[in-house]
Amino acid sequence: MDDALFPDPQGAGAPPAAYRVLARKYRPSSFADLIGQEPMVRTLENAFDLGRIHQAYLLTGVRGVGKTTTARILARAFNYELPATDGRAAVNQPTIHMDTLGVHCQAIIDSRHVDVLEMDAASHTGIDDVREIIDNARYRPVMARTKVYIIDEVHMLSKAAFNGLLKTLEEPPEHVKFIFATTEIDKVPVTVRSRCQRFDLRRIDAGLLAEHLRKICEKESVEIEPDALAMIARAAEGSVRDSLSLLDQAIAYGSAHSANGAIKADDLRLMLGVADKSRVIDLFEAVMAGDVAKAIALLEDQYNGGADPAQALLEMAEFAHLATRLKLAPETAQSAALTPEEKRRGQEAAERLSVPALTRAWQILMKGVDELRGSQRPLQAADMVLVRLAYAADLPTPGDVLKQLGYGAPGAAAASATPASAPRGAPFAASVSAPVARGPVAARPAVAQPAPAAPGVAIASFEALVALAEEKREIRLKISLESDVRLVRFEQGRIEFELAPGGSRELASALMQKLQLWTNERWMVSIVAAGGAPTLKEKREAQEAERRSGLEADPVVASVLAHFPGAQIIAVRSKDDQASRAGAEEAADVQYDDMSPPEED
Known part of the structure; x- marks a missing residue:
């Protein structure tokens, strides 16, 4: 036979094998390969070991965390069968310990097994599709031990389809198992949820995801910087599939832009269109220091380098969140996805800025991100957000204002004349603190109130x-x-x-x-x-009414109300209240005309 007419399929003349994307190539085939879902794996392992296998399972979670993959692994566990070989006993019962591929495993993994039926509810939403499942469920499996129905995006089924499935779902034949997957659990009727064992698949931690990507890069012989792995893990937002798709893209981009094929963080930053983290922190520090000109220049420089203004604001908000966590709960902010520079500068920001300043920055930045999404001029809109944040950073907190005006403990006004979050020389802080510098401020006398009781102490009144x-x-x-x-x-x-x-x-x-x-x-x-x-x-209102009526009867007040039609008495203060506010009025440099009535003998 002529080899030229019939070349060897394994020889040089064979066409190259189709490339398998990383998300499919490294798709888990057993529970040991799943990452970040330890509670679910432990529950299923105990259930299979005890023989307490449920009839229906409901898997929920965001995209890319392993819902369909878990469903196929469960189908493989239901039908795991391994013939006896030399030195190994046969296995013919459900188990999650599947170290070796069984008789049906490869067909189930490839989604081509005749007894494991996968249905996409997004394209099969009607009662006719569910009726077909119900009719076929009566018949025993052809090859495997259990017939498994996997319905993806089950929340897309119609109301009639859900109702038609209820009876079979509650009392299915002993050879049938149902596995549902959904990203919107609230749209699944409670009657369906109550008939299933529910497992909430969690987002994968960024540090764990970065470590998983590092192992895959080692298997693929790909060199990549740790900062680039951390960047991919953060961009994936807890989705393994998204992270592998980004890694696929990064490998192609890095190979074209690097001499040795290594993936650098700077190249990946250009590919993703995100700003340099250190430059984002520089931008945040400039804004919080009130340096508007520097902040606008930094943002424009990042925009010219390809960064999205909305993404820059979002990363600034993430850094504000990081600084807040480092300030309030340092032990919870330790993550492998953070670079040493982020941890160091986040700690510095946490020590320098107050909690009110950080929370105010978060609110302004997140509102600014929403504004940019609908803006036709994103750079100009981002500039205005930075201006708003810079001037808001100068504002003291309400507590600081009250202390500066003398409404606090003695010495509190002088101790908090300049808020920790406001830069030196801020216009607002100067206008408030200037009257304080002219003379001593009378502290507001403490109002006599019953002392609150501590636990275990009698409450007097x-x-x-x-x-x-x-x-x-x-x-x-x-x-x-x-x-x-x-x-x-x-x-x-x-x-x-x-x-x-x-x-x-x-x-x-x-x-x-x-x-x-x-x-x-x-x-x-x-x-x-x-x-x-x-x-x-009611007592306070009665006292207020009595004081108001007495004030309205006063000749001077009656004369003022008569000469100024439409004037109203907004508040009534007693002599004690006036005395307590005397110091604050002096500090604020407020002058009043002598309109009080003559004192009675």
Whole structure:
């Protein structure tokens, strides 16, 4: 036979094999290959070992975390069969310990097994498709031990299709198993969810994903910088498939732009259109320092280099989040996906900036990202976001303003004259602190309030109970105590009150639980029909009305109201209130005309 007419398929004349993308080439074929899903693997391993295999499974999670892959591994576990060989016993029962390919394994992995039927619910949404499944489920499998139905994107089924599936799903034949996969679990009817064992597949941690990509690069003999791996892991947002697709693209891009084929972080940054992380941090620091000109120049430079302005703002927000975590919970921010420079500069930002400044920066940046997505001029819109953030960084927090005006402990105003988050020489800070520098500020006298009780200490009065609720940050309970409780009797361990109109009858039980938690004692709280005193809110309103009526009767005030039609009394302050605000008025350099009535003898 002429070899020229019939070349050897394995010889040099054979066509090259089709390239398999990394997402398919390194698709897990057993539970040991899955990464980041240890809780699910442990549950299934125990279930198979105990013989407690469910009839239906519901897998949910974001794209690319392994829902369909897990479904195929489960189908392989249901039908695992291994003939006896020398030194090894036969296996003919469900198991997740599948170190060797069984009789049906390769066909199931390749999605071509006759007894493992995969259906895409996005293209088979009707009742007719489900009716076909129900009719075929009655017949035993052709080759394998179990007939498995894998329905991907199951939330796309119609209401009639779901209803038609319920009976078979609840009582399927013993040789049938159902596996559903969905990215939108809320769209799956609760009647279907209640008939399945649900597993929520988690996003893969960026550090774990970067390590997984590093191992794949070693198998593919690809050189790549660690910063580039971290960049791919962050861009994938917890999706293994997305990360492998980006790695495929990075290998092709790096091979074309590097002499030795190594993938560099700078090349990958250009490919992804993201900004340099160090330059993003420089931009963030310039904005938070109030240097608008430098910040705009840095952003324009990154834009000319191919960075997306919206992506730059998003990475600035991520750095603000990193600094916040390093400030509040340093142990939770340790990740292999962070570069040493990010950790160092994030720690510096956490020490330099206050929590209010960081949270305010996060809100402005995230709102700016939404604005840029609908803007026809993204660079100009990003510039305005930076301007807004720079001037917001100069603003002190409300607490700092109150301290500067003297509404705080003695010496607090001087200690917080310049907020830690505001740059030196900020216009707003100067205008506030200038009056303080002219003379001493009278501290606001402390208002006498009942001391809140600590757990295990007796609560002396109802007012002390209200103060304790405020101290414990139970704001809703405090408001209810002030506006809904008409007190009848108060003593240690017992409270009786009349409920004001509109109050909730659940207040008694809620108050009883809180009191037992706070004081380590059992309290009896009861609601009576009548006989209660006015609520604290009603008392305050009555006092306010009395003071207002007395003020309106004053000749001077009556004369002012008569000469200025439409004028209203906005607030009524007592002499104590005026004395407490005297220092603040002096600090703010506010001058009042002498309009007070003459003192009576």
